[in-house]
Amino acid sequence: MDYIHSFLSCPVLGISCGVILIFLEIVVHDVYLWTYLPPxxxxxxxxxxxxxxxxxxxxxxxxxxxxxxxxxxxxxxxxxxxxxxxxxxxxxxxxxxxSKKYSTRPRFVTMGEIYWDMASILVQPYGKEWLIRRRLLHSALTPRALEHYKLLQPAESSRLCYQLLEGAAEWESLFDRLASSIVFAVSYGHRVDSAKSPVIRQRLEFMQYASSLNAPGAYLVESFPMLKYLPDWIAPWKAEIKRRGCLEAEANMALVRVVRQDIESAKQSPGAEPLFNSLTKQLLETRDSDPTAFPLTERD
Structure with missing residues (x-):
């Protein structure tokens, strides 16, 4: 009873003992876990x-x-x-x-939760949301769908050969343009004229920034996820990540809107040249054909 009375009469002592007990529990738990993991x-x-x-x-x-x-x-x-x-x-x-046992992903606090707001399949853990996105992507990446993309390779290769004959001194940027144009055409149905195109430079900046967020030890919030709940005025680093995430999301949506406009224009002009069956076009059409099976927003 004297111990209880001492704790009640001295709250600081009680709080200190509680903190020490929590600290000891953390140490014991981590040491126990450490002994069962690879060295x-x-x-x-x-x-x-x-x-x-x-x-x-x-x-x-x-x-x-x-x-x-x-x-x-x-x-x-x-x-x-x-x-x-x-x-x-x-x-x-x-x-x-x-893969059935190890197919999930670790928690990406900085890149996944703060930067991408969990809208990307790249950072989502295995579960219902991940399965919906995987099923949607699988529908657009079947062997039959991939046949449409093969036509881009000879077209872009011919263009590369012509550009090399015109200016072989810039061969490095020409090969960059080749890769960028194929990826961009497969994704959005539009080819790229130059590796210095603003949209390509913007995509590279987004990719480099996202990679920096995922570097091991780059942000303390990965080790202590509770830090993500700090208000932006206390954690300016979080505000900057969110700002850049909004910029990337808006840039992504702008590209999706272009594909959506292409689809609508093709519907209004039946006799026009068929629209290239890009990945985004297939995803939009698959999602629109069965919204209940794919309850996703266009950002997703």
Whole structure:
């Protein structure tokens, strides 16, 4: 009773003891988990291996660790353990042959939840939403659908040969244009005239920024997800990520609207040249044909 009276008469003591007990529970849990995971570099309590991972070219550090600990090892990003697989054959065995067991994805707080607002299949965990998106993509990537895309390769290759004859000194940018044009035409049904096209440069900027968000140890919120709930005025880094995410979402929607306009124009002009069966066109038509089976917005 004297102990209870002491806690009640001194709230600071009670709070301190509670914090210590929570801290001890966290330590015991993490140490217990650590003993059952593949070996890896020794983590710092609560921080993990975050301070050991360079912000630039982290893959070099991962390769160094793989030589020390083997093809499968564990690193800790804060309190979150991450198993790293550095052997392609092991990765194929686990992620392809045993995909039913390992097909889900880890939680992407920065890139998935803050930047993309979970609108991309790339960051969604295995579940109903992921299955809907996968089924929709599968309908547009059947062998029959892929036959339409083969026509682009000889057309773009012929254009590349002509441009090389005209200006071989810029061969590197011409090959960049070839790859960009094929990808863009497959995606949206429009070819690209130059690798310096504003839309291509914009897409590259988006991709590079998204990649920087997913770099191991780049953001503390990946280790402590509760930080995502901080208000923007306290966490300006989060406000900047959200701002850039809105810019990418609007750019994506602008491209989807172009394809939607192409579809409507083709309907109003039956005798015109058939519209190229781009990936976005197929996805829109499949979704529109059965909205209940694919309850997704155009951003999704």
């Amino acid at each position: 890896g570099p020794c983590p710092i309590l609560l921080v993990g291996n975050k301070l050991q991972i360079p912000s630039k070219h982290p893959g070099i550090k991962f390769q160094e660790w793989s030589r020390i600990y083997g093809p499968i090892y564990t690193i800790w990003l804060g309190r979150r353990p991450t198993v790293v697989i550095s052997d392609p054959s092991i990765a194929s065995e686990l992620l392809e042959k045993r």
